[in-house]
Amino acid sequence: MEAHALLSLGLSALHRDGFLLLPGVLEPGQVEQLKAAISALTPQHWDYNGLLEHYKCVFNRDPLWLAYLDLPGVIELAEAALGEDCHIIGQTAWRSHPGYQGMALHLDYLAMELPEAWLADADFELPMQICTVQFYLDDIDSELCPTQVLPGSHRAGRRPVAGEQQWQGQATQSILCRAGDALMFRSELWHGGSDNRSVDRTRSMLQVHYGRRMIAQKFSPYLHWQFNPAVLAAATPRQRRLLGEHAEAEYD
Template identity: 75%
Template sequence: MPVESTPPALTAERLLALHRDGFVLLPGVLEAAQVRLLRQAIDGLQAQHWDYSGLLDHYKCVFNRDPLWLPFLDPPGVIELAEAALGADCHVIGQTAWRCHPGFRGTGLHLDYLAMALPRRLLADPGFELPMQICTCHLYLDAIDPDLCPTRVVPGSHRAGRAPRPGETQWQGRAAQAVLCGAGDALMFRSELWHAGSDNRTAGRSRYLLQVHYGRRMVAQKFSPYLHWRFNPEVLAAASARQRRLLGEHEEAEYD
């Protein structure tokens, strides 16, 4: 991974975008060699527990399968933003690998998690800063064009205070817009943002994606298969101090 730290001013600018728009695109998070490595690693995955294959190949908790995945829990640019948004003691609540094949149908407009319903007058107040509880990072391993499953986002919709209703396609006159980007770019978005997937309309290309979910310290880590979950000793031995914290090795605090 690149070792250069992200300038604090750039992280602050990106944090402002998360508060204002609900999402921000981070260009060039991964180098070309890392993109190739991840695509090859995804091709080598085997289904476990709740994983599934078909037009969508979906693999959960990949960080626990091999130390190869560890550096992609805290890539430069992404981790600074996650910590700025969710606290220096935030952690990972999931890391999933996706492969969307031709004919795949994307999900409709939705939000991932709404911590609580708040009064509309409060959400409409530009002076009110809505705290974040969970953020997702999409690490794109392809150049995303309109035919290759672009993620669609509705700017500002995190302040709607509710999920989109059936058939709803916009919020306050703003429709979902496709995020077109390059291989190695990353999209960070907050859990209240209205967003959607898109179909794979290509003749023969599959979209490769690595997704990481970050949560505040008090957001539970949900690693399937839950009661039967065991950390891979090889992964823990290879993890850095920050990666171990992201995996749940926290200092003592309330409710521990």
């Protein structure tokens, strides 16, 4: 299938279901490179470790991470969904160890609440503001923290209430996939993380968050933020734009 047709199918899935599983985005060597890089990270600023390890803004630590900002087959879909002038608003690494308890169903960002009746209209297409891509670095089965998604819930026009597990009769689904696969979802989608019920396996994952040009880049530690000169020197023009080097616009 031609690239244009694949892109159209991907956009249709994001508008219809709110998410899309992209198989085989990473090569085995890239999977191993990322797993090794994540295992070598140490906490900075708001990072933390324990049963869950969470590392923010990893793109600024080493040029190694730059290649995962604009992977072929992913960046084209992000730009089609959010505009050719989109940028990243984060790149986060995770490790979930045995015994980790997952996150409840939630959404990441809702630009505004809208009446569900409007969103139910087949002719109404809700623009995307932020999309996240999760790169899985392990084979994900039912015991190893599968991501939970609720198809179509981006059209609810609101956040889920505590304990809510269904929307319009639709129940959550577990994303079972292979190392190297990626899940892309829009920020209004209800989703969550399940427990690590394995005995001795750790789930490693890299996230990249893409936003429209006018979605602010809020890199912690904020007022004290500085780009790593080695990262900027190694970045391609597209990667520099993703990091925030935009052409002049109305509010610049």
